[in-house]
Amino acid sequence: MLFALTTEPIDPPALQKKMLSLQAGAFCSFEGWVRDHHLGRGVLSLEYEAYAELALKEGERILSEARSKFDILEAASVHRTGPLQPGDLAIWIGVTAVHRAAAFEACQFIIDTIKDQVPIWKHEFYTDGTDEWVDPASCSCSRLHDH
Amino acid sequence: MLFALTTEPIDPPALQKKMLSLQAGAFCSFEGWVRDHHLGRGVLSLEYEAYAELALKEGERILSEARSKFDILEAASVHRTGPLQPGDLAIWIGVTAVHRAAAFEACQFIIDTIKDQVPIWKHEFYTDGTDEWVDPASCSCSRLHDH
Amino acid sequence: MKITVLYFAKLKAVRGVSQETFDTPCQTIRELYESLGLNGASGMPHSQVKPAVNESFCGFDTELNEGDVVAFMPPMSGG
Amino acid sequence: MKITVLYFAKLKAVRGVSQETFDTPCQTIRELYESLGLNGASGMPHSQVKPAVNESFCGFDTELNEGDVVAFMPPMSGG
Numbered sequence: 001m002l003f004a005l006t007t008e009p010i011d012p013p014a015l016q017k018k019m020l021s022l023q024a025g026a027f028c029s030f031e032g033w034v035r036d037h038h039l040g041r042g043v044l045s046l047e048y049e050a051y052a053e054l055a056l057k058e059g060e061r062i063l064s065e066a067r068s069k070f071d072i073l074e075a076a077s078v079h080r081t082g083p084l085q086p087g088d089l090a091i092w093i094g095v096t097a098v099h100r101a102a103a104f105e106a107c108q109f110i111i112d113t114i115k116d117q118v119p120i121w122k123h124e125f126y127t128d129g130t131d132e133w134v135d136p137a138s139c140s141c142s143r144l145h146d147h
Numbered sequence: 148m149l150f151a152l153t154t155e156p157i158d159p160p161a162l163q164k165k166m167l168s169l170q171a172g173a174f175c176s177f178e179g180w181v182r183d184h185h186l187g188r189g190v191l192s193l194e195y196e197a198y199a200e201l202a203l204k205e206g207e208r209i210l211s212e213a214r215s216k217f218d219i220l221e222a223a224s225v226h227r228t229g230p231l232q233p234g235d236l237a238i239w240i241g242v243t244a245v246h247r248a249a250a251f252e253a254c255q256f257i258i259d260t261i262k263d264q265v266p267i268w269k270h271e272f273y274t275d276g277t278d279e280w281v282d283p284a285s286c287s288c289s290r291l292h293d294h
Numbered sequence: 295m296k297i298t299v300l301y302f303a304k305l306k307a308v309r310g311v312s313q314e315t316f317d318t319p320c321q322t323i324r325e326l327y328e329s330l331g332l333n334g335a336s337g338m339p340h341s342q343v344k345p346a347v348n349e350s351f352c353g354f355d356t357e358l359n360e361g362d363v364v365a366f367m368p369p370m371s372g373g
Numbered sequence: 374m375k376i377t378v379l380y381f382a383k384l385k386a387v388r389g390v391s392q393e394t395f396d397t398p399c400q401t402i403r404e405l406y407e408s409l410g411l412n413g414a415s416g417m418p419h420s421q422v423k424p425a426v427n428e429s430f431c432g433f434d435t436e437l438n439e440g441d442v443v444a445f446m447p448p449m450s451g452g
Contacts, residue, residue, distance in 0.1 A: 020234070022182060022233045023183070024180060026179060026180070027179075027180060028176070029174075029176050030173070030174070030175050030247065030251070031173075031174040032172060032173060032247070033167065033173070033174060034172075035169060035170060035245075048372060049306075051300065051365055051367065054351075086169045087167070090372075090373070091372070098182075104254070107175075108248075108251045111373055114372065115370065115371075115373035116370065118372055119344075119365075119367050120370060120371070120372025121302060121303035121368065121372065122371040122372065135304065135369055135371065196381060197451070198381055198444055201425055201444070204429075226452070237452070261451065261452050262449065262452035265449060265451055266423075266425075266446050266449055267450070267451025267452070268383075268447065268450050268451065269450040280382045280383040280386065280447065281450040282447065282448055282450065283448055
């Protein structure tokens with residue numbers, strides 16, 4: 001499984017180690033970390049909920065699509081679910097390639113597509129005691145404000 | 148110093164740790180690894196030579212330029228010099244940002260510009276006993292073949 | 295026919311349960327969504343919701359079959 | 374005047390040393406480069422070489438001064 005969900009802390013060096021090869025000159029990674037604020041509100045904690053069966057299928061499909069679309073060697077991703085706090089790693093993506101341009105393009109394609117199409121939802125709990133299911137579609141500035 | 152040269156193995160997790168903050172939702176990194184082949188020839192080992200004083204100045208200048216050009220929080224890079232072997236990490240770049248698009252753009256700008264403008268040279272030693280100072284300008288396909 | 299419905303995120307909050315199994319006379323995903331009142335004021339319009347049946351995305355016009363596991367999903371916000 | 378010259382990569386191999394200090398009658402970086410024969414068959418044309426003086430990039434028309442540290446650099450291949 002190259003796409004995985006986990007309720008445990010994500011370990012990027014261990015994940016990267018499985019991907020490296022003597023043919024891979026370029027490695028690009030993206031990590032999404034939980035921030036302590038969102039649209040001006042203080043974030044105390046959050047919880048990621050997933051439709052696990054479908055999320056795993058979609059995640060694998062996106063990684064396959066990246067491998068056929070870009071000239072890369074490997075692509076992998078892990079998304080954390082359950083309760084997280086500011087400073088926790090929410091998602092990791094790693095891509096290896098012979099040449100760097102493809103690694104960058106594929107990595108960005110994967111995070112963009114995962115955010116858009118993998119059934120995972122963020123429930124934020126704010127410092128003022130309120131909470132909200134984050135809805136990117138209801139915020140006209142969502143493209144600017146997501147990480 | 149956000150740009151550094153080292154003759155010791157590069158330690159990405161330690162470097163990243165210094166950069167993360169609760170404001171940084173997005174982290175993008177690039178790593179250049181030594182491959183075991185180059186333009187069809189087997190690579191036994193290589194050596195990176197640097198004009199250290201000027202390389203450090205140029206590296207810092209490029210990181211500053213990235214910070215003013217893109218909406219990022221931090222950018223750092225370490226380039227290894229001296230003897231390396233296939234499978235060794237030659238360069239690491241890390242960028243943090245509030246939003247991911249800027250992190251990707253800045254990271255790619257930094258590696259592209261470092262390769263072009265920082266006075267560091269690669270001396271490759273091949274499995275057939277020959278060796279060569281890699282000259283990107285003498286290879287018409289250099290844009291395709293570098294990592 | 296007997297089906298199971300899964301609710302996620304805001305729709306789970308609206309419906310008050312994460313899943314339920316019941317008999318329904320509805321022929322399509324659309325009829326089911328509307329019969330549950332999920333497109334009402336406290337819910338979400340169809341345009342914002344992605345349905346799935348048996349762990350695959352589908353359209354609202356997909357027909358229901360005995361034993362189907364249907365899911366209603368608000369806009370995703372992972373990553 | 375007395376200057377120090379640093380050679381890197383292929384130019385170091387061509388010149389046989391990584392640096393040397395000597396007296397020169399040359400007025401510019403260009404004259405120095407040519408007087409060293411570095412633009413010859415075994416060397417590199419000016420167009421491929423970046424000169425520096427006192428740890429800053431400069432042009433071939435830069436004038437030399439007593440005590441300058443000049444560097445001749447082939448196309449870079451780091452990263």
